[in-house]
Amino acid sequence: MTLILWTLAIAVLTAVVCSLCGVFLVVKHESMIAEALSHAVLPGILIAFLVFQDRTSPWLIISAGLSGLLMVWIVQTIRKTGLVDGDAALGIVFSALFSVGIICANVGLNRVHFDSHCIIDGNLAMAALRPFKINGMEIAPHAFVLMATVLTLLVGFIAIFYKELKLMMFDSALSQTFGFRPAMLHLVWLALVSITTVSAFEIAGSILVVALMIAPPATAFLLTRRLGIMLVISSTIGVISSVIGLYLGLWLDIAPTGPIASVAGMIFLLTVLLAPRQGVIAKFRRRGIQRAYLFQQLLLARLDGDDKNWVDNDALANAVAWTDQQFGRTLSVCRNRNWIDESSSGFSITDKGRDYLVDTMDRL
């Protein structure tokens, strides 16, 4: 298989893995953990590299995972003191860990192996080059095998513990009563997120990991309320973003991670506009219709309040916070439906109008 196809395969796997993870983060409003983790794992990776001098060593992932969990632990401890705002604590801790990492990278290591390019951009373009060997035989790129393993783990976990995960996310108290040990499940879940972040980090770099963990899931969130479908949509968007982004990167001759992140983001923005029910355009029309109804009801209510008296044009126009245009439109609808009577002294409500008003009040 050609290099590009392998790279594509790796990109796709990484995207699916991150998008799946990200769905649960978005649903629990913990998306920023992705951003924090992607920074916090750096010192772990670097220290392991310094010690073992081997980029393919599994120790890198383990150490990075520990680094991530360290961050979570420190932030929890700080939050428990009640002395510092929670979000600020997160920012302080992951920045500190990341700074340790950057300094290590620049001082302790030869710049050839690690530099800011890799940390931010990842190494997707080179990822297909390093082979994974069994008994000296090259099977597939190392990165491919890694991501495939992580994917299997993740999908397996989600499949087996689907209902327990779902319950834990939405109602951990109930989960506790059922004996599902939500605290432990959450810990295992966090460990999985760390492993995912860490494995993806080396390939994708910090921006892409964050982008893939937040943008596709957020897009899916706008399209459906069902967890299962969200997982499917999220992964699909992840795949689409990575394919388009990869080719964009090839065309511009730059690291593909930036483009993939941007594409994922653009897809999100498009969905915000065009989504069938949640989208801005759809909502605009719906709101317009609702507002028209509301204005009609308000006009009738204003006339109703004044019993048999006529309300002149100006008084009616000033009764509600509508524009002249909206007022005009509302008037003509009410006229056409025979809900109001018109005379030289103004407007008044008809019986038909009153009936309609009472009807809608019932439905309020």
Next chain:
Amino acid sequence: MPKANPAIAIKGLTVAYDSVPVLWNVHLTIEQGVMMGVVGPNGAGKSTLLKAVLGVVPTLAGEVKVLGKPFRSHRQQIGYVPQRTSVDWDFPTTVLDLVKMGTYGRLGWFRRPGAKEKHDALAALDRFEMRGFANRQIGELSGGQQQRAFLARAYVQDAPIYFLDEPFAAVDATTEKAIIRLLKDLRDEGKTIVVVHHDLTTIMDYFDAITLVNKKIISSGPVATAFTSDLLNKTYGGPIKNCGIDCGFAQPPVQLRHPSSSPPPNIPTLPVEADDA
């Protein structure tokens, strides 16, 4: 003798979020010197009602008058005691600082609070027996002390009207009684007190008047007449029918107490235990 302006007069108030009505065609009159409770189920628009009168949420229709004048010119006439959950108790400010905030309205832009403001603030703290806490951080106060600090802020504003949003949420019974005592003292001084309240069992004891809200005003008037089980069912139960009967000017505006008229209605006083709230 000319009738005094009602403290609050609301006509045809409608508030909508996203074109969904949250308050619909509210007609409500609150006379001066009255202690009124506002009750209704969750999402009924009680807090929105307070905020609409304060001018903090945009309104779609209707008119609000405070003490006979359009509310825009009379905003500082209402002292607002917020829900405890909406306050950042870790904010770096002392009790005295908090009360001084009540003077910002009359200072206007750019002017700093000076000696007069400090003096007024300390006097307000005296009134609520919080002088000793003047230099404490607000995060160090107990529930009752927090309420009294906010009451002092409203007091230093010299506001004739007080709005309290669920003041008794998560407060113990003793503290609650002490605060009610304070509110009744304020009412006896002629202030108008409006409280969003959640505990239906204490309505008869605490309030002169009651308003039942569920997006519309279900009823409003003296506790004896406006707080019946029928009306309660209507407020908390199913959909509302035949709005034309229960709301709007079909119901005469509530006449309760004018400061210069007869003594307050006979509300049994509650025995107050140790006032350490």
Next chain:
Amino acid sequence: MLDFFNDHTLRTVCLGTAGIGAVSGAIGCFAYLRRQSLIGDVVAHSSLLGIMVFFLGSYLITGEGSKSLTVLIPGALLAGVTSLMLTRWILAQTRLKPDSALGVMLAIFFGSGILLLRWTQRATPNIPGKRGLEDYLFGMAAAMTNSDLWMIGVLGVSSILVMLLMWKEFKLFTFDPVFAQSTGLKTHWIDTLMLLILVVGIVIGIQSVGVVLMIALLVTPASSARQWTGHLGTMVLLASIFGAVCGGVGSVLSASFSNVPTGPVIVLVATVLFLVSLTAAPRRGLIARMIKRRKLEKSAQVVAAGGNQ
């Protein structure tokens, strides 16, 4: 030490980062109290896109990419403000929560920013002036010129002045926005003004610590200062001092190692200060709490012992 006073560049850099730190520290207090640290993170990352767009714009116009702050800062400001407004729009229009919306903004703006950065670095024909753009990631204060410092100074001082002028309005609005509005304050304008100042503070700050670490420079001095005082004015002053010290010390330290970007060093100095504040501050600090608890336990034991007689 003598070296320090003799080396003009080092002195400039040190003073520059100290000034930046002071401004960021002060402005960061309100961001901290308004729980806007994540917003600050996103605005910081977003500025990279603006910087790149304006840099490339200057290249297209003049044939040479300009890294002068008079060109880049407006770009950064524009991008920061745009990402903020876009976030607000998304939050208003959809049922997405703030963390997701902010995260997506991060992906879009920073992703595009990196895209442009890498493209610029590898473009042929060579784009002159592109060296040093990378410093916007982690900061490299040594690259600041005198005119840069002037611009930073002007922006920084004006922001602080506005903050001082509007002090009680900012304070009231931060603490109790509903009450603030009910007194007739035009809270919409106050909010916009505060956000503008936040963006200015961030855009200044990234000159020394870079976009990735800006969040730390924004909130760490403020969090540290909060531990030492319960008075807002003192907190802002302290945060300013802390920020200045961290900036100055950090930049001097990082200058001693030629390879090390300024940002991480400043952040680590600030973090150490934060940890010290958390533990050692009187009354609030962890040590003080422990002592208080011991005393309480002791007196409880005494009472219990007394009761047993």
